[in-house]
Amino acid sequence: MSAPNAHPDANTPADAARPRNFIEQLIDADAASGRWGVWPKSEGPDRAGKPRVHTRFPPEPNGYLHVGHAKSICLNFGLARANAGKFNLRFDDTNPAKEEREYVESIKRDVAWLASAFNAGSFDSGPHAGGLFFASDYFDKMYDHAVDLVNKGKAYVCQLTADEVSARRGKPGVPATSPHRDRPPSESLKLLDEMRRGLHPDGSMTLRARIDLASNNFNLRDPVMYRILHQHHHNTADKWCIYPMYDWAHGIEDSLEGITHSICTLEFEDHRPLYDWFIKSINEGRSPPVWHSQQIEFAKLAPSYTILSKRNLLRLVQEKFVTGWDDPRMPTIAGMRRRGYTAESIRNFCDDIGVTKTDSLIDIGRLEASLREHLNRVTPRAMAVLDPIKVVVENWPEGKTDQLDFVINPEDPAAGTRKVPFTRELWIERDDFMEVPPKKFFRLFPGGEVRLRWAYFLKCERVVKDADGNITELRCTIDPDTRGGDAPPGPDGKPSRKVKGTIHWVSAAHAMPAEVRLFDRLFSAEEPGKRTGNFIDDLNHDSKRTVRAFVEPWLANAAATRGGALVSGTGPDGAPPTGGGFQFERLGYFCTDPDSAPDPRRLVFNRTVTLKDTWAREAAKA
RNA sequence: AGGGGUAUGGUGUAACGGUAGCACGACUGACUCUGACUCAGUUAGUCUAGGUUCGAAUCCUAGUACCCCUACCA
Numbered sequence: 001m002s003a004p005n006a007h008p009d010a011n012t013p014a015d016a017a018r019p020r021n022f023i024e025q026l027i028d029a030d031a032a033s034g035r036w037g038v039w040p041k042s043e044g045p046d047r048a049g050k051p052r053v054h055t056r057f058p059p060e061p062n063g064y065l066h067v068g069h070a071k072s073i074c075l076n077f078g079l080a081r082a083n084a085g086k087f088n089l090r091f092d093d094t095n096p097a098k099e100e101r102e103y104v105e106s107i108k109r110d111v112a113w114l115a116s117a118f119n120a121g122s123f124d125s126g127p128h129a130g131g132l133f134f135a136s137d138y139f140d141k142m143y144d145h146a147v148d149l150v151n152k153g154k155a156y157v158c159q160l161t162a163d164e165v166s167a168r169r170g171k172p173g174v175p176a177t178s179p180h181r182d183r184p185p186s187e188s189l190k191l192l193d194e195m196r197r198g199l200h201p202d203g204s205m206t207l208r209a210r211i212d213l214a215s216n217n218f219n220l221r222d223p224v225m226y227r228i229l230h231q232h233h234h235n236t237a238d239k240w241c242i243y244p245m246y247d248w249a250h251g252i253e254d255s256l257e258g259i260t261h262s263i264c265t266l267e268f269e270d271h272r273p274l275y276d277w278f279i280k281s282i283n284e285g286r287s288p289p290v291w292h293s294q295q296i297e298f299a300k301l302a303p304s305y306t307i308l309s310k311r312n313l314l315r316l317v318q319e320k321f322v323t324g325w326d327d328p329r330m331p332t333i334a335g336m337r338r339r340g341y342t343a344e345s346i347r348n349f350c351d352d353i354g355v356t357k358t359d360s361l362i363d364i365g366r367l368e369a370s371l372r373e374h375l376n377r378v379t380p381r382a383m384a385v386l387d388p389i390k391v392v393v394e395n396w397p398e399g400k401t402d403q404l405d406f407v408i409n410p411e412d413p414a415a416g417t418r419k420v421p422f423t424r425e426l427w428i429e430r431d432d433f434m435e436v437p438p439k440k441f442f443r444l445f446p447g448g449e450v451r452l453r454w455a456y457f458l459k460c461e462r463v464v465k466d467a468d469g470n471i472t473e474l475r476c477t478i479d480p481d482t483r484g485g486d487a488p489p490g491p492d493g494k495p496s497r498k499v500k501g502t503i504h505w506v507s508a509a510h511a512m513p514a515e516v517r518l519f520d521r522l523f524s525a526e527e528p529g530k531r532t533g534n535f536i537d538d539l540n541h542d543s544k545r546t547v548r549a550f551v552e553p554w555l556a557n558a559a560a561t562r563g564g565a566l567v568s569g570t571g572p573d574g575a576p577p578t579g580g581g582f583q584f585e586r587l588g589y590f591c592t593d594p595d596s597a598p599d600p601r602r603l604v605f606n607r608t609v610t611l612k613d614t615w616a617r618e619a620a621k622a
Numbered sequence: 623a624g625g626g627g628u629a630u631g632g633u634g635u636a637a638c639g640g641u642a643g644c645a646c647g648a649c650u651g652a653c654u655c656u657g658a659c660u661c662a663g664u665u666a667g668u669c670u671a672g673g674u675u676c677g678a679a680u681c682c683u684a685g686u687a688c689c690c691c692u693a694c695c696a
Contacts, residue, residue, distance in 0.1 A: 019636050019644085060696055095695065162694050169692050172624030176692085206694055216625040218692045227694035246696050267690050270626045299628085299689090310696095352645070354635050356628090359689050363633050366646060376659060411659070442657080451655060485655050502655050586656045615657040 021355040023075070023296055027053060027083060027261065036260045046084055046127060053085030054130060054260045057111065057123075058092045058253070061103035061234075063310035064325040064332040065110045067346065067367070068301040073114050074350040075298070076263055077128065081120045086130035088257055089123035093136045094249050096231040104234065106325070108132070110333035117343035135244075135253050136235040142244050142252050143196065145282050146207060146225060150188045154281045155225060156181055157191040159205045169221065175214035176221040195228055198241045202228050209248070211277060219274050223247055251275045252282075254293040262293040265300040266357060272297070298355050303364045305521045306331050307528050307535050321539060322522070328593075328606050329522045329543050339519065340581055340591035340608030345374040364521065368609050375589045375608065380408045380415060383453065383504040384551040384584040384605075386516055388427040390473040390508065394461065395480075396424040401507075404484065406454045420552060422455050425508040427550045429586075432503040433474060435463060440618060442500035444474070450501040453585060457482040457499055504585045511550035514603035517593065518545040551603065555582065587611065 020028065030036055031051035039047045055076040059069065080087035089111050093099050115122035124132050149155040158180045160168065170176040192207055194200060207226040215221055225248040230241045254262045262275075272295045283289040300308075307313065308331060316322050316330070325332050328339035336346065349370035353362050383406075402422040408415040428444070437445040444450045449459040456478035464473045481488055490496035520543045529535030581591030588610035595604045 021635090025638095058696095062696085092696070098695075165694075166692080171692075203694065208694095218625080221692080224694050229694080243694095245694075250696085266627070268696090270691060272626095297627090304633090352634080356635075358628055358635090360634065363646075366634075369646060372658090381656080407655090410656085440657090453655065455655095499655090501657085504656075583656085583658085586658070588658095611656075611658050613657075618657080 018351070022357070023079070023261070023263065023298065023355055024082075026296065027079065030260070031083075050084050052258075052260050053080060053083035054088070054258055055080050055085065055263060056088040056090050056130065056254070056257060056259050058090045058135075058250070059107050060092045060095070060098075061100060061107060062095075062098040063103060063314055064106050064330075064334055066308050066310075066313065066331045066333065067303065067306075067336065068308045068331075069110075070114055070333060070346050071301040071350045071353075071355075072263070072265075073111055074117075074347050075355055077115050077118060077120075077122075078347075078351075079261070079263075080128045080130070081118055085128065085260075087115075087123055087128050088130035088133055088259070090133040090253060090257065091135060092246070092250065092253070093134055093233070093235060094244050094246065095229075096233040096243065097229060099234060101234045106334060110337075113337065114333065114343050114346065117347035130257070133253075133257060134235050135249055136233060138249075138253060138256055139236060139240055139244070141256065142249060145252060146244075146248070147189065147192070149209070149225075149281055150185050150192060150207075152281065152284060153185055153210065154284075155188070155207055155209050156183050156185075157188040157195070157205055158208045158222075159191075161203060165206075165224075169218070170213070172216055177213065178208070178222060181208075181210060181213070181222065192226075195226065195242050196240075198230065200228055202230055204228060207242075209274075209278070209281075211274075217270050217273060219247070219271050220277070223274060247271055247274045248278060251279050251293070251295075252290075255279060255291040258291050259293040262295045264295060264297055266297050266359070268295065269297045271295075297357065299357055299359050301350075301353070301362060302360065303331070303362045303367060304526045305364045305523050305528070307523070312535055315536075316522075321536070328517070329519050331522075338593065338606065340375075340589060340606055341371055342374050342378075345371040348374065361527070371609050372589070372612070375583065377411055378409075379581065379583045379589060381406075381410070381585050382552055382555050382582045383420070383506055384514070384516070384549055384555070384587065384590070385427040385429050385504065385506050385511075386518075386547050386549045386584075386587065387430040388506075388550050389430045389433060389471060391426040391428050391458070391476050391505070392473055393424050393426065393458070393478050394475055395477045398424050400424070401509075402455075402483070404454050418554060420454065420554070421507045421510045422452075423507045423509045426452070426505045427508055427511055428452075428474075428503055428505050433460070433471075435471070438619070443503055444501070449479075449499050450503050451482075451485050451499050452478075452505045453502050454485050455483075455505065456480070456485070457487070504587075506550050506552050508550075510553045512553055512556045512601075512603060514549050514551045514555070514605055516547050516549045516590070516605045516607065518547060518607045519543060520545075549605075551584075551605075556601065556603065581605075581608070583611075 036052040038049050039052055041048045057073050057076050077087045112122040120126050121129055123129055158178050168177045206224045208222045208224055211220045211222055213221050224245050226242045226244055229243050232238055275295050279292045317325055322330055326334035326338045328335055349367050403419040404422055405417045406420045407417050432443040434441055434445050444460050446460050446463055449457055452458050458476050458478050460474050460476050462475040463471055466472050487495040487497045521540055522543050523538045524540040525538035528538040584590050589608040590605045591608055593604040593606045596602055
């Protein structure tokens with residue numbers, strides 16, 4: 001009964017049947033035509049003989065990964081997994097001026113964490129591990145190929161400055177010019193060697209490909225292959241003072257790794273002729289030829305109310321609009337993880353929005369919907385009161401404690417139950433009481449009755465106020481016949497009476513104080529910066545609110561275990577918890593923040609996302 | 623201006639000359655010890671104008687709108 005479009009190795013919810021996107025269709029076609037050949041026997045029984053599919057994720061280590069990269073990682077890793085292929089993580093570290101070791105480490109952590117959602121290992125372990133690579137490891141080979149191109153008359157050293165090149169760039173219909181284009185190979189070779197040996201200052205000359213100065217595709221107007229950069233490199237140290245440009249380097253990197261489908265974003269579409277030109281030129285007169293991957297472009301993710309450009313994210317960090325790359329409001333993988341996102345929810349989201357070449361603005365609500373869907377399935381429930389008001393149960397003896405059964409996760413019976421203490425004085429949510437209730441308000445009001453979750457029916461007898469008229473406490477009574485939360489059964493076997501509303505509560509004597517950080521979206525505009533040209537103008541100034549809350553004692557250990565109650569486990573290398581944590585009933589999903597400390601005990605929770613709140617919508621209507 | 627792309631309900635995404643489907647949202651209702659979840663239903667779409675065809679989202683022609691390209695960034 002399996003659907004025709006199901007993933008071949010379906011074993012997670014995201015693997016359910018869905019239409020094949022254009023890249024998957026292309027891979028199917030390649031497999032049918034035998035375009036890339038098959039994996040050799042040495043690859044083992046699970047892969048040998050199957051059509052080759054080898055993908056990669058090639059980040060530049062100049063910032064933290066964000067949810068847009070997550071789409072690419074899920075796409076590439078997912079393709080490798082679905083086709084019994086391989087996936088490489090490769091750092092495209094060709095520009096030491098902007099790249100740092102710190103970013104390499106964070107990226108490795110984030111990719112591994114996301115890959116964990118596939119239950120199939122990662123880039124360095126498991127059945128689809130292609131390996132970890134650095135473009136900088138290929139610098140020698142790239143240089144050799146460059147010399148080859150010079151010898152073939154396909155590249156030359158140009159002594160124009162950047163400004164001069166720009167001035168001579170030409171226009172559509174007006175060709176560019178370079179006075180050095182017809183320099184004999186021998187001369188270029190000599191200069192290239194001098195460049196490499198550090199005999200010339202930054203910016204004094206470049207190696208350029210000799211393609212077509214008149215092309216309407218400006219990428220083909222003799223693009224720069226190497227520039228001089230006297231910069232220390234995080235990987236090659238001071239071995240090089242010339243560094244390859246993206247277009248020259250990237251195809252060679254893919255070639256060396258035997259990548260079949262080199263997937264990138266749309267803006268590289270008109271670089272593809274260049275990508276192909278370089279490999280073809282290397283292969284001219286060469287036998288056997290080097291591997292020639294296929295570049296495929298897709299539309300990158302653009303979520304509403306979010307910015308994703310690394311330059312702008314860096315600005316948020318540097319100018320302290322957020323606390324760091326991992327601020328829970330950031331769209332970075334690290335920030336989302338700290339916020340409480342699970343890798344699985346991000347994967348499901350990426351799967352959900354599809355892969356196309358159409359530019360589109362994705363409703364950020366889609367991401368939140370994926371998150372809620374997953375968290376609802378896996379998080380243990382707990383009770384916390386964010387804005388407390390005291391309830392005194394007048395007919396409950398002082399000093400008496402009842403231990404009631406609390407269902408840990410109604411969506412997962414296997415999670416079982418635990419005990420919660422009930423006493424005479426309780427905290428309830430201020431929002432759950434109104435002196436003059438509007439229509440359809442079925443929470444607590446004077447003379448009204450609600451159910452305390454898993455405890456007793458509670459009736460409000462009287463409101464106590466201070467001199468200024470502020471409510472200080474509610475005097476209430478419980479119905480002792482409703483222990484556990486239900487009235488005793490009537491003749492028909494059903495509860496003899498019911499209440500409409502159920503509210504959450506915490507025993508005041510047992511309550512633990514906690515700091516709870518309530519996050520909202522970082523920007524108040526759907527497309528930040530669109531209005532004024534400066535995204536800073538659209539910052540939501542109420543994106544973080546901190547409250548002092550009371551939580552039930554069961555949550556106290558959360559600080560020590562850092563959300564260890566969550567099923568998903570933790571990331572590699574001491575990564576923060578995989579997010580998630582708890583559902584605070586009727587409020588939302590929360591997770592412990594790393595700022596928490598077991599000793600002295602300090603509880604800090606982040607609100608990951610609220611529950612859907614149809615009452616808020618109803619109340620707003622009135 | 624020249625080159626490269628893309629147009630399907632509010633938002634995403636299917637269809638590959640043959641019944642415009644799915645998801646999210648919104649709205650109704652049911653259920654409910656979370657105003658959550660779940661379930662049922664409703665809403666709403668092929669950029670425009672011509673043409674080919676028995677039949678067009680799909681093919682042709684001409685437009686329109688939006689995105690990308692003139693770094694020694696990736």
